Amino acid sequence: MTTFLSISLKFDYFPLFVVVGLAWIIPMTLSMLRIKRIPSVVIEIFMGYFAGRYLLINSSSESIIILEFLALTGFIFLMFLIGLEIDMDQVIYSFPRNRINYSRLLKNPLVIAFIYFFLTIILSYAVATGLSRIVHIRNNWYCALIMATTSVSIILPVLKNRGEASGAYGQMLIITAAVADILSIVLFTFTAYIIKNGFRIEIMLIILLFAFFYLLYRLGTRFRNWSALKKISFQLSHAASQLSIRGAMLLLLIFVVISQYISPEVVLLGAFLSGILLSLFLHKQRSLLLVKLDGMGYGFFIPVFFVMVGVKFDPSALKEFESSLIPFLLILLLAMFVIKVIPSFLFKRQFGSRRALSGGFLLSSRLSLIIAASAIGLELGVISPGINASFIIMAVATCFLGPVLFNSINLQDSQPPERTIIIGGSSKGVLLARRLNIHGKASVIVEADEKRFKDLHSKGLKACLSDGLDPATYENLKMTPSCFVVVETGSDELNIRICEMLRKVYNHERIISMANGWGVEQQLKRLDVNTIDVRRVLATTIETLIVRPTTYHALIETFENFRVEEVPVINPELDGCRVKEIPFHKDAILIMMKRGNNLFIPHGETYLKTGDVLSIFATDSAIESTRQKLS
Numbered sequence: 001m002t003t004f005l006s007i008s009l010k011f012d013y014f015p016l017f018v019v020v021g022l023a024w025i026i027p028m029t030l031s032m033l034r035i036k037r038i039p040s041v042v043i044e045i046f047m048g049y050f051a052g053r054y055l056l057i058n059s060s061s062e063s064i065i066i067l068e069f070l071a072l073t074g075f076i077f078l079m080f081l082i083g084l085e086i087d088m089d090q091v092i093y094s095f096p097r098n099r100i101n102y103s104r105l106l107k108n109p110l111v112i113a114f115i116y117f118f119l120t121i122i123l124s125y126a127v128a129t130g131l132s133r134i135v136h137i138r139n140n141w142y143c144a145l146i147m148a149t150t151s152v153s154i155i156l157p158v159l160k161n162r163g164e165a166s167g168a169y170g171q172m173l174i175i176t177a178a179v180a181d182i183l184s185i186v187l188f189t190f191t192a193y194i195i196k197n198g199f200r201i202e203i204m205l206i207i208l209l210f211a212f213f214y215l216l217y218r219l220g221t222r223f224r225n226w227s228a229l230k231k232i233s234f235q236l237s238h239a240a241s242q243l244s245i246r247g248a249m250l251l252l253l254i255f256v257v258i259s260q261y262i263s264p265e266v267v268l269l270g271a272f273l274s275g276i277l278l279s280l281f282l283h284k285q286r287s288l289l290l291v292k293l294d295g296m297g298y299g300f301f302i303p304v305f306f307v308m309v310g311v312k313f314d315p316s317a318l319k320e321f322e323s324s325l326i327p328f329l330l331i332l333l334l335a336m337f338v339i340k341v342i343p344s345f346l347f348k349r350q351f352g353s354r355r356a357l358s359g360g361f362l363l364s365s366r367l368s369l370i371i372a373a374s375a376i377g378l379e380l381g382v383i384s385p386g387i388n389a390s391f392i393i394m395a396v397a398t399c400f401l402g403p404v405l406f407n408s409i410n411l412q413d414s415q416p417p418e419r420t421i422i423i424g425g426s427s428k429g430v431l432l433a434r435r436l437n438i439h440g441k442a443s444v445i446v447e448a449d450e451k452r453f454k455d456l457h458s459k460g461l462k463a464c465l466s467d468g469l470d471p472a473t474y475e476n477l478k479m480t481p482s483c484f485v486v487v488e489t490g491s492d493e494l495n496i497r498i499c500e501m502l503r504k505v506y507n508h509e510r511i512i513s514m515a516n517g518w519g520v521e522q523q524l525k526r527l528d529v530n531t532i533d534v535r536r537v538l539a540t541t542i543e544t545l546i547v548r549p550t551t552y553h554a555l556i557e558t559f560e561n562f563r564v565e566e567v568p569v570i571n572p573e574l575d576g577c578r579v580k581e582i583p584f585h586k587d588a589i590l591i592m593m594k595r596g597n598n599l600f601i602p603h604g605e606t607y608l609k610t611g612d613v614l615s616i617f618a619t620d621s622a623i624e625s626t627r628q629k630l631s
Contacts, residue, residue, distance in 0.1 A: 023303030048310020074305030083275020
């Protein structure tokens with residue numbers, strides 16, 4: 001037998017080839033056919049079923065065991081990435097603050113999220129009790145927990161595609177889904193442990209897992225800015241060692257191994273907590289590491305998990321329902337929507353009936369958690385094989401129907417024009433307003449001083465006599481998520497207070513402010529405010545004037561000749577076209593491209609995708625011509 005380093009080279013790779021081949025060809029086919037409404041995981045589960053019946057039927061037990069190990073790893077990785085997707089900063093910002101009245105409490109996303117989940121659990125248990133009179137359900141409480149799950153991994157992309165993820169409505173849905181994920185996983189862990197081991201003192205070990213999470217968080221907070229560690233991490237993060245990826249995997253495995261020592265059912269919670277912990281450390285400056293982890297997870301391990309769900313799906317288990325199968329599935333599907341839609345009318349007061357209803361349908365989307373919880377319940381013997389198969393069908397149905405119903409009910413209104421709110425009528429604010437007017441961008445200056453306010457009006461500028469710290473100001477101005485807010489009052493302390501209110505009360509993201517010192521810059525960055533270091537900008541401007549005087553004068557002093565504009569690629573016919581195939585205007589130069597969170601310089605062979613944002617340096621007429629071609 002041929003061996004290499006004591007490892008047999010006669011291992012059968014065909015089963016892995018089939019699974020990886022399906023994982024590659026399914027999203028490729030969906031993209032070529034321009035099918036965007038069906039999540040690829042639905043097709044992966046579907047095709048996995050046929051692969052298991054026709055391609056893997058004669059595979060050795062050793063190969064299947066290895067595929068099951070990779071699927072389990074993919075499942076753990078998925079829980080890790082779900083935890084990583086949850087923006088804990090946003091959850092923390094949603095905690096009720098001082099001077100909370102009844103009206104604000106009813107608009108607080110975190111309070112609404114907890115009430116929503118509590119109502120969902122009550123309805124789920126009532127439905128499970130009702131279903132137990134139709135079919136045999138061994139544990140109503142566990143069944144109720146399964147039905148109460150949701151899926152951040154489905155909800156977040158839908159909201160991002162519609163441009164609603166950063167608004168009050170989108171944040172309400174995201175935080176509601178995040179709270180549902182967190183509480184579902186915690187309740188699942190305790191319930192599964194008690195079902196398997198009984199209510200014993202060892203259950204306190206799960207509490208110790210949370211204590212360990214907090215300990216690592218405190219240690220990480222203390223040492224994350226240690227200069228020696230930052231230097232080593234920077235030097236090795238892009239080398240062959242890929243230190244940041246190895247550190248993330250080590251963190252995941254620390255929690256997984258500790259969880260296994262407590263009980264196998266706790267692994268789900270451990271992987272999830274490791275993702276949340278890493279999310280707390282990364283904040284917004286995490287795109288590169290996330291891209292790498294997404295590449296590992298969604299590029300290999302996670303597709304193996306979903307394909308193997310299809311391989312292991314046993315439709316014969318549905319025979320336990322006999323002639324009542326179709327009515328049971330229809331009633332179960334209806335119930336899965338009802339238990340999410342009814343509590344969603346908590347959103348009616350703030351967003352209206354239509355958006356509340358559509359949000360309920362989107363929150364009905366379930367995928368990974370329902371499959372995982374059902375599989376654990378099957379192993380524990382609290383749900384039957386038929387119920388397990390039914391929940392897999394429900395996962396496929398809801399993650400397809402939920403987004404479709406959401407988009408159908410919540411029709412997007414025409415987008416209001418982008419407007420910039422400038423807090424402070426200083427000379428910089430006045431100059432900015434004038435420059436924006438030249439570009440055709442609407443702006444309004446908020447000024448608290450009556451004398452300066454009248455002066456702004458006399459200069460023909462749109463202004464509002466109000467205080468930037470007064471929440472009524474932003475309600476009167478009808479601030480939307482698309483509005484930019486530039487905070488420049490002339491006082492660093494006041495700038496920070498206004499930015500903090502905008503982030504924590506309104507969850508607003510498009511905030512820009514000035515920093516006149518390193519300490520102020522750090523405080524603003526902790527609030528995820530786009531910060532302009534005045535000293536650095538001044539030095540860079542002088543450098544540009546010395547080194548690139550022509551460019552400086554073109555951008556600063558002339559508006560009628562050349563300017564830089566961001567133009568999105570909207571035309572679906574350009575999806576998949578190369579840059580060199582597009583006849584750009586002779587007075588336009590493509591200087592940069594943004595795809596998702598990644599910025600890069602394109603070339604002639606670069607392929608375009610709908611949603612790309614192109615940075616164009618051109619004249620007004622050339623930019624208009626380019627915009628027409630791309631849209």
